[in-house]
Amino acid sequence: MSEQTNIWPLWEVFVRSSRGLSHVHAGSLHAPDAAMALRNARDLYTRRNEGVSIWVVPSDAISSSDPDSKGAYFESPQGKDYRHATYYTKSEGVKHL
Amino acid sequence: MSHETHATHGAPSAPAHPDHSLDSFGDAAASATRVTPGNALRPEDIALAKDVPSEEIAQYALRLGDDSLILAQRLSHWISRAPELEEDVALGNIALDVLGHARSFLSYAGHAWGKTEDDLAYWREEEEFRSAWLFEQPNGDFAVTIARQLVVSAYQYLLYARLLGSTDATLAAIAAKALKEVDYHRDHAIQWTLRLGDGTEESHRRMQDALELVWPYVGELFQDDALIDAVGAAGVRPSGLREEFDAGIAPVLEEATLTLPAVPAASGGGRRGEHTEHLGYILAEMQVLARKHPGATW
Numbered sequence: 001m002s003e004q005t006n007i008w009p010l011w012e013v014f015v016r017s018s019r020g021l022s023h024v025h026a027g028s029l030h031a032p033d034a035a036m037a038l039r040n041a042r043d044l045y046t047r048r049n050e051g052v053s054i055w056v057v058p059s060d061a062i063s064s065s066d067p068d069s070k071g072a073y074f075e076s077p078q079g080k081d082y083r084h085a086t087y088y089t090k091s092e093g094v095k096h097l
Numbered sequence: 098m099s100h101e102t103h104a105t106h107g108a109p110s111a112p113a114h115p116d117h118s119l120d121s122f123g124d125a126a127a128s129a130t131r132v133t134p135g136n137a138l139r140p141e142d143i144a145l146a147k148d149v150p151s152e153e154i155a156q157y158a159l160r161l162g163d164d165s166l167i168l169a170q171r172l173s174h175w176i177s178r179a180p181e182l183e184e185d186v187a188l189g190n191i192a193l194d195v196l197g198h199a200r201s202f203l204s205y206a207g208h209a210w211g212k213t214e215d216d217l218a219y220w221r222e223e224e225e226f227r228s229a230w231l232f233e234q235p236n237g238d239f240a241v242t243i244a245r246q247l248v249v250s251a252y253q254y255l256l257y258a259r260l261l262g263s264t265d266a267t268l269a270a271i272a273a274k275a276l277k278e279v280d281y282h283r284d285h286a287i288q289w290t291l292r293l294g295d296g297t298e299e300s301h302r303r304m305q306d307a308l309e310l311v312w313p314y315v316g317e318l319f320q321d322d323a324l325i326d327a328v329g330a331a332g333v334r335p336s337g338l339r340e341e342f343d344a345g346i347a348p349v350l351e352e353a354t355l356t357l358p359a360v361p362a363a364s365g366g367g368r369r370g371e372h373t374e375h376l377g378y379i380l381a382e383m384q385v386l387a388r389k390h391p392g393a394t395w
Binding site: 008029030031032035036039040042043044047048049 | 134135181183186281284288
């Protein structure tokens with residue numbers, strides 16, 4: 001008990017709403033462990049009847065894309081309209097597409 | 098307060114044994130695009146309902162309401178003072194839950210005397226409060242509050258689980274709503290007891306000290322008296338909960354490496370209106386605004 005870390009680790013919270021199909025990122029919180037993170041998430045993010053299921057993930061377990069690589073990552077698909085179905089004209093004789 | 102209006106939903110004027118099977122599906126009206134508050138029995142519904150309890154049942158509801166009211170006032174004091182922001186919200190939620198229970202019980206009790214929940218909360222004197230001593234004990238450090246919560250939530254969980262079978266439909270309906278909330282309070286207290294007890298040397302010491310402080314007040318919760326005899330099957334006999342309470346607490350303390358305190362019991366007397374020195378200060382703070390500005394709304 002010599003060195004204590006006084007800051008609880010950060011967790012990301014995902015909540016599935018009562019009629020939603022997927023868990024959606026709701027926010028972050030601090031908690032000493034996963035069990036308490038779930039409880040804190042319940043208290044912080046489902047107080048107004050928002051959810052029926054909660055996931056918590058340690059924030060440091062999430063790898064994210066580099067904001068500085070926005071160009072290389074996300075701008076290169078721009079203008080490539082051949083990647084969209086609307087680029088193509090319907091072939092003659094195809095009734096159901 | 099109009100007694101002509103019927104409660105619109107969750108009306109406690111149900112038959113003697115209301116059907117609670119649908120209670121856990123209170124969100125049947127949820128839509129894909131809108132989050133609703135859901136349907137559950139609210140204190141307002143009880144205030145609007147016409148059911149008038151007998152004097153004995155009103156006195157019994159007053160006890161349960163006072164327990165919750167004083168605890169809510171104590172727990173609210175943690176807001177902005179908890180060790181972490183997340184815990185601040187957790188304790189705040191629990192305080193609001195028990196305040197809701199207090200409002201329901203006091204609204205119902207008040208029907209016997211033509212009084213509202215506010216009349217009972219703000220305009221009674223110390224010796225008119227019927228809460229047990231445990232509820233008015235100081236918050237202490239976080240461990241003391243958790244120790245008090247451990248006892249209170251275990252006791253209330255057993256109490257409300259039995260009160261579901263009350264011959265009084267309103268008491269049963271309040272218990273049904275409260276039980277789910279107290280179930281969470283119990284989990285919260287147990288999780289923290291385990292972490293503090295089996296945490297660091299310092300947290301273990303504080304948690305054990307906290308149990309020693311709180312334990313003298315446990316006995317009063319389980320004492321029967323003449324009122325308990327008088328309410329009969331509408332209420333719950335406290336002494337009948339003790340065995341299950343002890344059996345539930347023991348494994349938690351063991352897992353948390355804590356020892357059941359061997360301390361003499363406090364005399365108690367809250368059910369007769371005799372209180373420790375703490376209640377007066379709680380009431381002074383709780384009642385000052387309502388008394389200084391009677392009828393004020395905000």
